[in-house]
Amino acid sequence: MLTKRLIACFDVINGRVTKAVRFQDNIDVAAAEDLAQSLYQDQIDEIVFYDITASSEKRKIDLETVRRVAEHIFVPFTVGGGIRNVEDMFEVLKAGAEKISIDSMAVRDPEIIRNGATEFGRQCIVLSTQVKHVGIRDGIPSGYEVFIDGARLATGLDALDWVRRAEDLGAGEIVVNSIDRDGTGEGYEIEITRAVADSVNVPVIASGGAGTAQHIADGLTAGAAQAAIISSMLYSPRVERNATVRELKDALGALGVQMRPWVD
Amino acid sequence: MIGVVDYRAGNAPSVMYALARLGIDARLVSDADAVREVDRIILPGVGAAGATVASLTESGLVDALTERVLNEAIPFLGICVGLQILFEHSEEGDTDCLGWLPGKVQSFPASVRVPQIGWNSVRFVRDHALTKGLPEDPYLYFVNSFHAVPADADDVLGVTDYAGEFCSVVAHKNIAATQFHAEKSGEVGLRILTNFATWSGF
Numbered sequence: 334m335l336t337k338r339l340i341a342c343f344d345v346i347n348g349r350v351t352k353a354v355r356f357q358d359n360i361d362v363a364a365a366e367d368l369a370q371s372l373y374q375d376q377i378d379e380i381v382f383y384d385i386t387a388s389s390e391k392r393k394i395d396l397e398t399v400r401r402v403a404e405h406i407f408v409p410f411t412v413g414g415g416i417r418n419v420e421d422m423f424e425v426l427k428a429g430a431e432k433i434s435i436d437s438m439a440v441r442d443p444e445i446i447r448n449g450a451t452e453f454g455r456q457c458i459v460l461s462t463q464v465k466h467v468g469i470r471d472g473i474p475s476g477y478e479v480f481i482d483g484a485r486l487a488t489g490l491d492a493l494d495w496v497r498r499a500e501d502l503g504a505g506e507i508v509v510n511s512i513d514r515d516g517t518g519e520g521y522e523i524e525i526t527r528a529v530a531d532s533v534n535v536p537v538i539a540s541g542g543a544g545t546a547q548h549i550a551d552g553l554t555a556g557a558a559q560a561a562i563i564s565s566m567l568y569s570p571r572v573e574r575n576a577t578v579r580e581l582k583d584a585l586g587a588l589g590v591q592m593r594p595w596v597d
Numbered sequence: 598m599i600g601v602v603d604y605r606a607g608n609a610p611s612v613m614y615a616l617a618r619l620g621i622d623a624r625l626v627s628d629a630d631a632v633r634e635v636d637r638i639i640l641p642g643v644g645a646a647g648a649t650v651a652s653l654t655e656s657g658l659v660d661a662l663t664e665r666v667l668n669e670a671i672p673f674l675g676i677c678v679g680l681q682i683l684f685e686h687s688e689e690g691d692t693d694c695l696g697w698l699p700g701k702v703q704s705f706p707a708s709v710r711v712p713q714i715g716w717n718s719v720r721f722v723r724d725h726a727l728t729k730g731l732p733e734d735p736y737l738y739f740v741n742s743f744h745a746v747p748a749d750a751d752d753v754l755g756v757t758d759y760a761g762e763f764c765s766v767v768a769h770k771n772i773a774a775t776q777f778h779a780e781k782s783g784e785v786g787l788r789i790l791t792n793f794a795t796w797s798g799f
Contacts, residue, residue, distance in 0.1 A: 334718065335717045335739075336715060336716045407780060410611075426608065453644050456740045505714070506714060536710050596732060
C-alpha cells in the first residue's frame with residue numbers, strides 16, 4: 334500500500350538552511366548538506382529545497398549547494414527558486430534533483446509548467462502555491478487567493494482555479510502552502526488543503542504550520558493530502574524541543590496514519 | 598565497470614551519486630562506443646517513454662545496448678522508464694518500445710491519483726540475486742503514471758498494490774528492472790544496487 338510521506342523543507346540562503354515565520358525574519362539553522370545528511374539518517378521520506386533569494390536577486394539557483402545535498406541523500410529531492418525556463422530545470426536535474434518546484438514564475442508564465450512537463454514528464458514538475466485566506470469575493474470564489482514573491486504580491490487568482498489550471502498544464506504534484514500558518518506551529522490550513530485535494534487528481538502536499546504530530550495527521554486525513562511538509566518541528570531554533578523523524582512517524586502510526594516503516 | 602546510460606531525459610546523476618556512495622566503479626555512457634567498453638549497464642529513467650526511446654535512438658544507443666544486453670547477455674538493470682521501454686509498446690504517447698520482453702505498458706486507472714508518488718511495498722514472488730538481504734516486502738520509492746504488463750508471467754519478479762496489483766520488478770535471464778527508483782529508496786534501494794553490482798546475470 335502506498336504510504337503517506339513526510340517531507341522536510343529547506344529555505345536556503347547562501348548554502349544554509351534558514352527558518353522564517355510567515356515568510357519573514359529568517360534565522361540561520363545549519364549548512365544545507367549537513368542537515369540533509371542528518372535527516373537522511375533519520376529516514377526522512379523526501380527533501381525539498383528552496384533557494385529563497387534566487388528569484389528576488391535575479392540570479393540562477395545555487396547549483397553547487399544542490400549538488401552537495403544530492404550527493405549525500407538517497408531519497409527524492411525537489412529543488413525550487415529562481416527557475417525561469419526549461420534550461421534552468423535541466424541544470425537543476427543534472428545537479429541531482431528529481432523534481433523541480435515552481436511557484437511565482439509559474440503564475441507569471443504558466444507555459445513553463447507545460448514546457449517542463451513536456452520535456453521531463455509530469456512527475457518532475459511540482460507546482461507550489463502560496464495561498465492566503467481573503468474571504469469569498471468577486472474573482473475569489475474559494476475565499477483563498479494566490480500570492481507570489483514570498484507572499485508579498487497578491488495575484489487576484491483564486492487558489493482552486495489556479496491549481497486546476499496548473500494540473501491541466503502538466504503539474505504532477507501540488508503543494509498548498511498557507512501564508513497565514515507558515516512557521517506558526519498552529520497546524521495546516523485544512524480547509525484549503527482539502528479543497529485542493531478534492532479539485533485535482535495529482536498528489537497534494539500540505540505545507541505551512543505543522544507543530545505537532547496531530548497536525549500532520551490532520552493534514553493527511555481531514556486535509557486529504559498525500560504528503561506533509563514540515564520544517565520548524567524538525568530544526569527551528571525557535572522551537573523548544575525539536576522532534577526526530579522517527580518519533581514523528583511512530584506518533585503518526587499510533588494515530589492510524591500509515592508511513593514508511595523504519596528500516597534497521 | 599558499470600555503465601550508466603546518460604541521455605537528456607534521464608536522471609543519471611542520482612544513480613552515479615548512489616554508486617559513488619557505495620564505492621562501486623561506474624561511468625556515464627552516452628554513445629555506442631562507451632556502451633561497448635563496460636561490462637554491465639544501468640538504464641535510469643524519468644519522464645516519458647516516447648522521449649526516452651527517441652533520445653536513445655538518436656544517440657545510436659539502441660543498437661549498441663541491444664547487442665550488449667540481448668546478444669552478449671551482460672547484466673542489465675532498468676529503472677522506472679528504463680523498465681517500461683523494455684516491453685513492446687507503451688500506451689504513453691502510443692510509443693513503440695525496445696521489445697526485449699513481450700508485453701505492454703499501460704496507465705493506472707482514473708480511480709487513483711496519478712502519478713503514483715511515494716513509498717510503496719514490493720512483494721517478491723521468487724528469490725533472485727537482486728533481493729539478497731532485503732527486508733520482507735520492503736518499501737521503495739515510486740513515481741509513475743504507467744506500469745508494465747508482461748505477457749510472460751515468468752518475467753515478473755515483484756508486485757505492488759496500486760489500484761490492484763501491478764508488476765513492479767522484472768527479471769528475465771540477464772535483464773532485471775525496477776519500476777521504483779532504487780537510487781532514491783534509502784538504504785534498501787542502495788542494497789539492490791550493491792546486489793546488482795555483483796550479480797552474474799544468470
